[in-house]
Amino acid sequence: MDQFASSRIPISLTVNGQRHQLAIEPWVTLLDLLRERLSLTGAKKGCDQGQCGACTVLIDGQRINSCLQLAVTRDGAEITTIEGLADDGQLHPLQASFIKHDAFQCGYCTPGQICSAAGLLAEGHTHSRAEIREHMSGNLCRCGAYTNIADAIEDVMQSRAAMKEAAE
Amino acid sequence: MNRYDYVRPDTVADAITALANPDARALAGGTNLVDLMKYDVARPALVVDINRLPLKSIEVSGDKLRVGALVSNSDLAWHPDVQARWPLLASAILAGASPQLRNAATTGGNLLQRTRCYYFYDPSTACNKRAPGSGCSAIGGVNRIHAILGASSACIAVHPSDMCVALAVLGATVEVEGPQGQREIPFAEFHRLPGDMPERDNTLQQGELITAVAIPAPQFGSHFTYLKLRDRLSYAFALVSVAAALQIENGTIKDARIALGGVAHKPWRDVEAEQSLRGQAPEPRVFEAVAQLILRDAKGQGENDFKIELATRAIARALAQAAAGMPQNQSDKVIQ
Amino acid sequence: MSVIEQLHVGRPTSRVDGRLKVTGKAQYAAEYSTNGMLYGYIVSSTIAAGHISSMDLTAARRMPGVVEIFTHENRGKAAWLDRKWRDDVAPPGHPFRPLHSDRILFDGQPVALVVAETFEAARDAASLIAIAYEADPHCTELARKRNEAYVPPEKRSGIPPPPDPRGAAEQAYADAPVKISRDYRINPEHHNPMEMFGSTCVYEQGGKLTIYDKTQGSQNAQGYVTSVFGLSGDDVRVVNHYVGGAFGSGLRPQHQLFFAVMASLELERSVRVTMTRKQMFHIGYRPDNYQTVSLAADRDGRLQSIMHDAVAATSHYEDYQEAVVNWSGLMYHCDNVKLTYQLAKLNTATPCDMRAPGAAIGVTAMECALDELAYELGIDPLEMRRINFAQKDENTNKEFTSKALMECYRAGAAAFGWERRAQQPRAMRDGRQLVGWGVSTGIWDAFLQKAQASATLKQDGTLEVATAASDIGTGTWTILTQIGADAFGLPLEDVQARIGDSSLPMSPVEGGSWTAASNGSAVQAACDALKQSLFKLATKMANSPLADASFDDVALEGRRIFRKDDPARGLAISEIMHAAGLSELTEQGKVSPSLIQMMNYISYTHSAVFAEVQVDEDLGVVRVTRVVCAAAAGRILNPKTARSQILGGVVMGIGMALHEEGMTDHRLGKIMNANFAEYHIPAHADVEDIEVIFVDEQDDKVSPIGVKGLGEIGIVGTAAAVANAIFHATGKRVRDFPITIDKILTAPPLS
Structure with a gap:
């Protein structure tokens, strides 16, 4: 059992491919760690209570609300934020598709929507428009870009399916 | 949020030792506890991070499913065997929360999630569940989401889980381990009604930890459904939900299981009402009658009076879905 | 050239x-950092009226990292004169002054600011502050204050009061062969932009401030800061490059701006203050309101009388006003019109303009009432609107600079397939679901500022x-x-x-x-x-x-x-x-704006909104399966972003129709669902198919570039179209918004 006498606990996190050795208090959330201590403000704080999805990041490949994760509990994890989704300046297909379909207005929920959509694609459980809607419902958008977001995700899903088909 | 100590045990034994502290709380997925800590509803002196415990496996042996307490809601819902053989469980899980919350939330944590009662969440109000003896503000207050069955004058809160409603129907067993060793709790006895001790949601003893949930093989084939009614079509807690399962042989009901969510301090089952269905024809008149029976002692609090009628109709509809072998699709929002 | x-x-x-x-690089107000920046966390009152009798800061001050705690007893220097606190869009009254005294005006009022070296230290110290209150009686329930409603003595700048009555509305109503009179209520709504209010005040050498603020007006915020703190305009710069939604909530400076600047000036450090989501429910809202609409027509559907009375909530310290009923006098041709608008004071924060303020609620009631009248007459609701088409603004007697509303009706109806509609309710089904189609007109001002x-x-x-x-x-x-x-x-x-x-x-x-x-x-x-x-x-x-x-x-x-x-x-x-x-x-x-032109002309943006719903009658579940919004908004500069604005307005209109409601425990004066889990805004699953049409509308007078604007028009009419569709599907008329499961369940069936 790890016993932590001091309030700062050593942890290691790999964020967007970069390894960080940190000493962090156990009451710091992953979201606040990213935003306030690692200057990764792409993950947004929309409610701080797991009720909006704006803080969604990928933890070990899975989409998770970073606002409800105490950073210390994710010691050793690999985290991908919106800042790490583009590959060397080349936009992730979802990012490009969001621009193409105007799938945002104010942009504040957008990083969470895109990270959530990336998680959705990786999960492989989503095959229809209704399933896109349901499986994206953890990401609220007050600007109401929902139909465009669904278009953007569907577009990427279809081109991936087409590529897969062509490869076969 | 308060200041607390933090430990991260690697074994169940070490976790139980740490949880002997009455002000300790076990932390798994964090989706409920961290939220409660931010609201200052939970102010633990010690947070016991149990995420390293070896409780993450899903075992299917013979007819039985055994789910480790730390299996995520997503992993459980999408597990091929669960999808194929326990689809009611999968359906109920997928009706709850959001994909990213389900990725973090665990099986044990789902059982232990606290009520969404507005007053419980607001430390400036009286709430017997949060501050025993302070009173219940929900009675006579904003209570359209509150209980219509099994409530007490001390508490009218409801249990918010969807998964637990399915587990109630499936006849699950909760495996726990504590200072006194291991024991198994039948699901119906796990959650409790508020009575005059609403601060206790369940029958876990001080220092006990859920290690697994065991679920027997379902006997109802495709005759099941999970029907959830709420204030928006996704990402909302149930006003009323119904898990229903029927065993139908030669056009008559051999056995029935019905559990309700969103209406009581625990997933609500009425075995007597279920038994009344035996030998009956699976038809609307019968379903409506059993629905009335289940709600016979229901009592509204004012704003939630509608739930009595809603639950009655939802039970009838869920039984019709189950009888037809047309379980509710959780993505396509059309209710058959 | x-x-x-x-x-x-x-x-x-x-x-x-x-x-x-899409790369997360757009920086919002709370995302600018500087070395040595402090974090402020706001403590909110837990009673609705009274005063603070004591505050115990001992435990909070002991929290490591805490630098200062500001309360009404040690608030930093700020203007004494009330008028110094007025911003460009303030309604008449006494603007709220944070930490001005021990007095509590509304639940959730900020009563302290904890400033600390880290966000966590500020947040957690705040939870250790113990406050004792002496409570006064309060009232947050509009129904109880309706009988004390009053016509606001001072008009809010830019908001036209209801026009004088024309004709003889009561007599015409009495004489007309077909009439309805109905009461409507739209429960209070909260803006809830996704970004929480935040300000980062960067304290520069010599006391110059660069403030990154969540605001809809950097100059309004700058003016407020210089006025309240007695600073020179040269020393204060407000930046709001990216704003994570606002919908009106960022029009007035919100109190986190005051706190960030006050703490920054007092401590001579850079300070960031961010609200919590719960606190965002106490910074202004779309006011609770009761409306009565009485309409009468001849048997051909021509309106003979329009009467529209509204009572809306305001705070005890300001007379918030918006144009609720005026629309009813100008949307349709009618010779006999009487409109009234009154306020009633509640122990809440002052309401605040929210997307299409006034119109969103007033037009909803009017358009539902017109629908009810159309059914009374047995006239197609779309035809009813065409029959009563207004050729000029009869409130002001001015010509429209343009009004392509007829084309909105035509194009919207064609895209929607309106001609296939059965007139009688409950006539259309899809399997188990009742299907309903509803229509509404939308209208909003086209302003040039x-x-x-x-x-x-x-x-x-x-x-x-x-x-x-x-x-x-x-x-x-x-x-x-x-x-x-x-x-x-x-x-x-x-x-x-x-x-x-x-x-x-x-x-x-x-x-x-x-x-x-x-x-x-x-x-x-x-x-x-x-x-x-x-x-x-x-x-x-x-x-x-x-x-x-x-x-x-x-x-x-x-x-x-x-x-x-x-x-x-x-x-x-x-x-x-x-x-x-x-x-x-x-x-x-x-x-x-050309004052000469304004003597003769007036400009509005128009729309026709068509909605399809599927209703499970037994269970009260409504799905909005299709919306078509055809808008006439002058020249469209960018059809792509313009379409998105309409989509967003429609989605918020769906929220008004079905979901959004701040629920107050009037015994406590507290909003109980002040969070995103229980204050429901539409989620992905609630929004299926929305089609946006921009009809051609040339307008060389409305603005030099022929543009009318699109920010509000999408929401106006949407809630009415959905409500009218629900009636068409079920024969049940719910006049209390949002139309939730319980209301459909308990509404009387069609007689």
């Missing part, structure tokens, strides 16, 4: 800020356009870039828009749907002036090939000016600038 090809304005154009937003802009040519021929406008998701960055690009025949990449900064040319707050028309026209004017200056420089150059050309003889393309009749004769912009010895060339432009 024309450009050869205008490639941008009027064409679907992706947002110029899109890349920053005073605005200024600058346009600057750089030596390399690229352009910068600047105005202190804000982009709250509306697409302002993009349309101003498009306007600049087309003025000079440049690709979008060669134009840099600068907005979101109080140091830029004067702009109104971003609201009222006036930004595109006002700031867009100002940018256009600045570009026109800049072209004149450039042309003068070109003709004055030694041996200029354009020496004998007139302004109209030349064209611009490829960063070059040349003769239209001989494109080879021309000059590169860089040559002209170089010859004049200039590194850049700037001109200003400004617009203001």
Whole structure:
């Protein structure tokens, strides 16, 4: 059992491919760690209570609300934020598709929507428009870009399916 | 949020030792506890991070499913065997929360999630569940989401889980381990009604930890459904939900299981009402009658009076879905 | 000087800020950092009226990292005079002054600010502050205050009071053969932009402040800060490059701005203050309201009488006002009209303009009532609207600068398939589901406000356009870039828009749907002036090939000016600038409404909204399966971002129809569902198919660039269309919004 006498606990996190050795208090959330201590403000704080999805990041490949994760509990994890989704300046297909379909207005929920959509694609459980809607419902958008977001995700899903088909 | 100590045990034994502290709380997925800590509803002196415990496996042996307490809601819902053989469980899980919350939330944590009662969440109000003896503000207050069955004058809160409603129907067993060793709790006895001790949601003893949930093989084939009614079509807690399962042989009901969510301090089952269905024809008149029976002692609090009628109709509809072998699709929002 | 090809304005154009937003690099107010920055956390009152009798800060002060705790007992220096606290859009009354005294005016009122070295220390120390209150009686229930309603003694600037009655509405109502009189209620709504209110106040050497604020008006915020803290305008700059939604909640300076600046000045440190989501429910809201609409018609459906009375909530300290009932007197032709609007005081924060303030609730009631009357008459609801089409604004007796509403009805109905509708309720089904189709008209003001802009040519021929406008998701960055690009025949990449900064040319707050028309026209004017200056420089150059050309003889393309009749004769912009010895060339432009024109003309944006719902009657579950919104909004600068604005308005309208409601425990005076889990806004699953149509509408009077604006029109009428569709599906008329499961379950069936 790890016993932590001091309030700062050593942890290691790999964020967007970069390894960080940190000493962090156990009451710091992953979201606040990213935003306030690692200057990764792409993950947004929309409610701080797991009720909006704006803080969604990928933890070990899975989409998770970073606002409800105490950073210390994710010691050793690999985290991908919106800042790490583009590959060397080349936009992730979802990012490009969001621009193409105007799938945002104010942009504040957008990083969470895109990270959530990336998680959705990786999960492989989503095959229809209704399933896109349901499986994206953890990401609220007050600007109401929902139909465009669904278009953007569907577009990427279809081109991936087409590529897969062509490869076969 | 308060200041607390933090430990991260690697074994169940070490976790139980740490949880002997009455002000300790076990932390798994964090989706409920961290939220409660931010609201200052939970102010633990010690947070016991149990995420390293070896409780993450899903075992299917013979007819039985055994789910480790730390299996995520997503992993459980999408597990091929669960999808194929326990689809009611999968359906109920997928009706709850959001994909990213389900990725973090665990099986044990789902059982232990606290009520969404507005007053419980607001430390400036009286709430017997949060501050025993302070009173219940929900009675006579904003209570359209509150209980219509099994409530007490001390508490009218409801249990918010969807998964637990399915587990109630499936006849699950909760495996726990504590200072006194291991024991198994039948699901119906796990959650409790508020009575005059609403601060206790369940029958876990001080220092006990859920290690697994065991679920027997379902006997109802495709005759099941999970029907959830709420204030928006996704990402909302149930006003009323119904898990229903029927065993139908030669056009008559051999056995029935019905559990309700969103209406009581625990997933609500009425075995007597279920038994009344035996030998009956699976038809609307019968379903409506059993629905009335289940709600016979229901009592509204004012704003939630509608739930009595809603639950009655939802039970009838869920039984019709189950009888037809047309379980509710959780993505396509059309209710058959 | 024309450009050869205008490639941008009027064409679907992706947002110029899109890349920053999808990569997480667009910075919002709480995302600027500086060394040594402190964090402020606001403590809120837990009673609705009374005063603070004592505060125990001992435990909080002991928290490591806590630097200071501000309360009413040690608040920093701020203006004493009430009027110093008034911002550009304040309603009449006494603006809220944080930590002014021990008095509590509403639940959730800020009563302390904890400032600490880390966010966590501030947050956690705040939970250790113990406050004792002496409570006074309070009332948050509008129903109990209706009998004390009053006509606001002082009119809010910019908000027209109801027009004087015309004709004899009561008599006409009594005499008419067909009539209805109905009560409606729309429960309070909360803006809830996704970004929580935050301000980062950077304290610079010598006490200069750069403030990154979540606001819809950097200059309004800057004016407030200088006025409240007695600072010079030169020492305060407010920046709001990116604003994570606002919908009106950012029109007035919110209290986190006060706190960040006050703490920064007192401590001489940089400070960030962010609200919690719960606190966002106490900064102004769409007011609770009761409305009665009485309509009468002859048997052909022609309106004979319109009476619309509204009572809406306000706070004890300000008379918030919006135009709720006025629309009913101008949307349709009617000779006998009587409209009243009153306020009632509650122990809440002052309400605050929320997307289409006034119209969103007033038009909803009117359009539902008109639907009810159409059924009484047995007339198709769309036809009912056509029959009563207004040719002029009968409230003011002014002509419309344009009104392509008939085309909205036609195009919307065609796209929706309205002609296949069965008139009687409960006639359409899809399996188990009842299907209903509803329609509504939408309307909103088309304003032009005073605005200024600058346009600057750089030596390399690229352009910068600047105005202190804000982009709250509306697409302002993009349309101003498009306007600049087309003025000079440049690709979008060669134009840099600068907005979101109080140091830029004067702009109104971003609201009222006036930004595109006002700031867009100002940018256009600045570009026109800049072209004149450039042309003068070109003709004055030694041996200029354009020496004998007139302004109209030349064209611009490829960063070059040349003769239209001989494109080879021309000059590169860089040559002209170089010859004049200039590194850049700037001109200003400004617009203001024409007062002469306003004497005779008035402008509105219109829409026709068609909604389809499927209702599970037994269970009360409603799905909005289709919406078509056909809008007449003048010239559309960017159909892509314009469409998104309508989509967003429609989604918020769906929320008004079905979901949104702040629920108050009136015994405690507290909003109990002050969070995103229990205050429901539409989620992905609630929004299926929305089609947006922009009908052609030429308008050379509404604004110099022919634009009317789109920020509000999408929401107006949507809730009514959905409610009318629910009636058509079920025969149940729910007049209390939102239309939730319980209300459908308990509504009386069609008799």
